[in-house]
Amino acid sequence: MNNNEKLAYKRLRRILGVIVLWVILVITSCGCTGGQTGAIKITEAYIDGFTKFYELGNEYTDQGLQIQAQYAYGWSAASISAMRYCVDCLLYLGGEGDTLEDVVDGRLGNWDEIAAMNYASPYPYYFEGLICSYQAKDEDARRYYEKALINPAFSPENDEALMVLITMPTNELKSVKKKLTELEDKIYEVYKPERTNYPRHELNYSDKYLRTLARESLVADESNYRTALWHYEAALAVNPFEGDNFVGCALMHLYMDEIDKALFYVNEGLFVDPDHEGLNRIATILNGEESK
Amino acid sequence: MMRKLCCLFLVVVMLICISPSRSLASSHIDLSRIKFSSGSEPLVFKFGDLSMDGEIRQVYPFTKAEIDKLVKETLKSMGLTELDIMEANKKVERAKRASEFTSDDLQRVKDNFIKSLKVVPQAGEVADILKVIDQYMSSSSWDDIGTASADLLDKSMTDWVKDTASGFIDKAGELGKNVNKTKDWTDRLTAIFDFCDMMIEEHARTKQKWKDIADGANAKRLLNKFYQALQKKIDAYKYESDRMGWNIVFDNAMEGRNFTFFGVDSNYQTWYLDMLLKQKETNEYGSVAGYYEGEFTIRAEHEMSNFTSRAHEAIRNMGEVGAAIKQIEKMPQYKVTLTTSSSGSAYISRSISGTCEATIDESGDITLSMNETNDETMVIISGMSVDMDYSTNSIGVKGVGKLTFKISAQEEDIAIECSIGKIGVITPKGSWFPSLNASGTDNVGWDHEIWKHWDGTEKKLEHAGR
Numbered sequence: 170m171n172n173n174e175k176l177a178y179k180r181l182r183r184i185l186g187v188i189v190l191w192v193i194l195v196i197t198s199c200g201c202t203g204g205q206t207g208a209i210k211i212t213e214a215y216i217d218g219f220t221k222f223y224e225l226g227n228e229y230t231d232q233g234l235q236i237q238a239q240y241a242y243g244w245s246a247a248s249i250s251a252m253r254y255c256v257d258c259l260l261y262l263g264g265e266g267d268t269l270e271d272v273v274d275g276r277l278g279n280w281d282e283i284a285a286m287n288y289a290s291p292y293p294y295y296f297e298g299l300i301c302s303y304q305a306k307d308e309d310a311r312r313y314y315e316k317a318l319i320n321p322a323f324s325p326e327n328d329e330a331l332m333v334l335i336t337m338p339t340n341e342l343k344s345v346k347k348k349l350t351e352l353e354d355k356i357y358e359v360y361k362p363e364r365t366n367y368p369r370h371e372l373n374y375s376d377k378y379l380r381t382l383a384r385e386s387l388v389a390d391e392s393n394y395r396t397a398l399w400h401y402e403a404a405l406a407v408n409p410f411e412g413d414n415f416v417g418c419a420l421m422h423l424y425m426d427e428i429d430k431a432l433f434y435v436n437e438g439l440f441v442d443p444d445h446e447g448l449n450r451i452a453t454i455l456n457g458e459e460s461k
Numbered sequence: 462m463m464r465k466l467c468c469l470f471l472v473v474v475m476l477i478c479i480s481p482s483r484s485l486a487s488s489h490i491d492l493s494r495i496k497f498s499s500g501s502e503p504l505v506f507k508f509g510d511l512s513m514d515g516e517i518r519q520v521y522p523f524t525k526a527e528i529d530k531l532v533k534e535t536l537k538s539m540g541l542t543e544l545d546i547m548e549a550n551k552k553v554e555r556a557k558r559a560s561e562f563t564s565d566d567l568q569r570v571k572d573n574f575i576k577s578l579k580v581v582p583q584a585g586e587v588a589d590i591l592k593v594i595d596q597y598m599s600s601s602s603w604d605d606i607g608t609a610s611a612d613l614l615d616k617s618m619t620d621w622v623k624d625t626a627s628g629f630i631d632k633a634g635e636l637g638k639n640v641n642k643t644k645d646w647t648d649r650l651t652a653i654f655d656f657c658d659m660m661i662e663e664h665a666r667t668k669q670k671w672k673d674i675a676d677g678a679n680a681k682r683l684l685n686k687f688y689q690a691l692q693k694k695i696d697a698y699k700y701e702s703d704r705m706g707w708n709i710v711f712d713n714a715m716e717g718r719n720f721t722f723f724g725v726d727s728n729y730q731t732w733y734l735d736m737l738l739k740q741k742e743t744n745e746y747g748s749v750a751g752y753y754e755g756e757f758t759i760r761a762e763h764e765m766s767n768f769t770s771r772a773h774e775a776i777r778n779m780g781e782v783g784a785a786i787k788q789i790e791k792m793p794q795y796k797v798t799l800t801t802s803s804s805g806s807a808y809i810s811r812s813i814s815g816t817c818e819a820t821i822d823e824s825g826d827i828t829l830s831m832n833e834t835n836d837e838t839m840v841i842i843s844g845m846s847v848d849m850d851y852s853t854n855s856i857g858v859k860g861v862g863k864l865t866f867k868i869s870a871q872e873e874d875i876a877i878e879c880s881i882g883k884i885g886v887i888t889p890k891g892s893w894f895p896s897l898n899a900s901g902t903d904n905v906g907w908d909h910e911i912w913k914h915w916d917g918t919e920k921k922l923e924h925a926g927r
Contacts, residue, residue: 214650302630311626314630330646335636
């Protein structure tokens with residue numbers, strides 16, 4: 170081996186050394202963060218899922234379907250804000266901020282208010298349970314988990330994966346929060362949640378249940394159309410695709426001599442449930458085509 | 462034979478194919494929201510006992526025909542056909558908008574509804590109200606009214622729910638001790654992604670239903686877009702229509718009558734009117750009410766053949782000449798014969814023009830004033846002549862004579878030139894016809910009956926229906 174060959178060999182060894190060192194660094198880096206990356210991916214999958222409801226709301230708005238748009242925005246907002254408030258609570262419990270309000274920083278920080286945006290979403294109960302679990306308040310957590318599980322929209326085999334939130338370090342929680350607040354800002358730019366005094370209840374996801382409450386209120390007081398309407402409107406809010414909910418609202422408004430509102434519900438109902446027999450019959454009567 | 466049958470069949474098929482598409486067209490645009498104006502209303506101009514037909518018309522008429530034109534333009538500009546609109550209408554026809562109802566409609570609707578329900582809610586009739594609700598709802602509620610909410614909650618709290626919730630508690634506890642537990646879920650990432658994707662579809666109910674809703678919404682959007690574009694065109698047209706206002710128009714309107722001229726009947730007078738008044742002021746855009754200004758020309762033409770052919774009748778009514786003839790005729794010893802020896806010709810026309818203004822008030826009453834600035838009458842009567850033969854009888858003596866009257870006029874004043882043709886005396890002993898050459902002219906004036914409907918009469922403009 171002459172001098173030139175030695176020099177070339179030495180240079181090759183140096184280059185190989187650099188490559189090997191880089192590979193080791195990459196592998197080490199992956200090994201350290203592999204588990205946490207999975208947690209981030211899980212949370213991001215859910216954020217993407219919730220985002221689709223927001224996009225659906227935009228589509229409904231474009232199509233002039235206001236009630237359905239409110240439903241989709243509300244579902245997205247209730248789920249996203251619940252997740253963000255959960256992250257805020259975890260950050261606070263992990264030592265961030267002097268008070269929880271500091272961490273929440275003026276955003277929604279009340280489980281009832283968040284859930285009221287759309288009772289069809291099971292996630293406010295679930296995340297509320299998660300915070301209780303983190304604080305080892307097992308009985309409270311169990312109660313909330315049960316309330317989430319009653320809602321058929323909740324998928325225990327998949328949704329339990331969101332427990333990764335309680336394993337995330339502060340920097341990752343902050344990263345998740347950043348994504349969530351960005352999405353919240355986008356949603357609340359187009360969606361102004363209406364303040365409702367309808368009390369939170371674990372069965373409120375079910376429009377059938379809410380329609381039954383309306384009937385119960387009429388049984389209790391046959392002229393209490395306002396209360397019955399309150400329940401029917403709640404039913405419509407959690408399922409604006411069911412003609413029966415539109416029928417309930419229309420009939421109550423009719424009995425209260427609010428014909429224009431009755432017409433509104435009949436029209437909107439027929440638009441999303443064009444084959445609904447009751448709505449079609451009401452429409453026929455309204456159009457004066459039936460005079461039994 | 463077979464070929465003929467095939468041809469016949471093809472023709473029938475083509476006719477069937479063509480006919481429906483024609484009948485479908487043009488009736489699917491909902492113009493119910495658009496209020497049309499008539500475009501024109503009939504008017505009558507009255508003077509004396511005569512009347513002439515005209516109209517008040519929009520400069521840019523806003524009629525269905527005009528709108529149809531705008532509809533076609535809008536469809537073309539959007540690349541649509543009327544069949545597209547028909548299809549879109551079908552998709553949303555049941556979703557009639559509340560905004561289409563007027564307050565009258567609302568009352569009617571309410572009456573219909575209450576009547577149809579047969580159930581007017583009254584205190585104590587809760588069973589009926591629930592019956593109505595059940596009648597119009599597809600799904601039934603829980604039967605055990607009064608305890609439904611409690612029962613449902615009990616039923617919902619199944620062992621599965623309780624067990625799963627306990628499992629969550631356990632898993633949360635384990636996570637606190639062993640962060641690597643997350644690996645279980647990380648391994649199921651694909652399933653979680655799929656679930657998150659599916660979540661929205663779950664809430665979107667069935668895909669077909671969503672497709673129907675989306676189709677309906679798209680159809681509604683298409684219709685909205687079309688009607689917005691159409692409304693825009695209509696608004697622009699209507700603005701122009703309103704801005705340009707209305708015109709009162711009499712375009713060569715005609716009226717005629719038989720009339721008597723110097724005692725000769727069955728002459729015919731025809732009036733022609735051209736009048737245009739433009740709306741200058743209105744209290745409301747688009748209304749006919751307002752102030753109008755314009756010009757008019759009315760002219761009269763005459764057919765005078767009866768007058769010319771019966772000049773011998775006319776002359777009896779012409780001033781002093783006529784009076785003298787009548788006087789002679791009355792004398793018993795005179796025998797007078799009048800004959801039209803030449804009918805000549807008579808041309809009479811009159812043209813009156815000027816400015817006019819009219820005001821139409823809110824009730825539709827019209828006030829018209831006409832200011833005549835020019836009034837020309839042309840009279841050319843010439844070549845008419847009447848011979849008067851007369852004779853007198855006294856005992857043994859007979860006087861005979863012949864006078865010729867030439868009737869002419871260059872203005873509204875008829876001149877009669879009288880000349881002696883012959884004069885003589887016949888006795889049993891012989892005749893004497895001296896040669897006399899004498900003539901004279903007398904102006905006998907004019908028969909103003911010819912202008913009785915115009916001169917000094919009130920001129921009125923009225924709506925034809927009044």
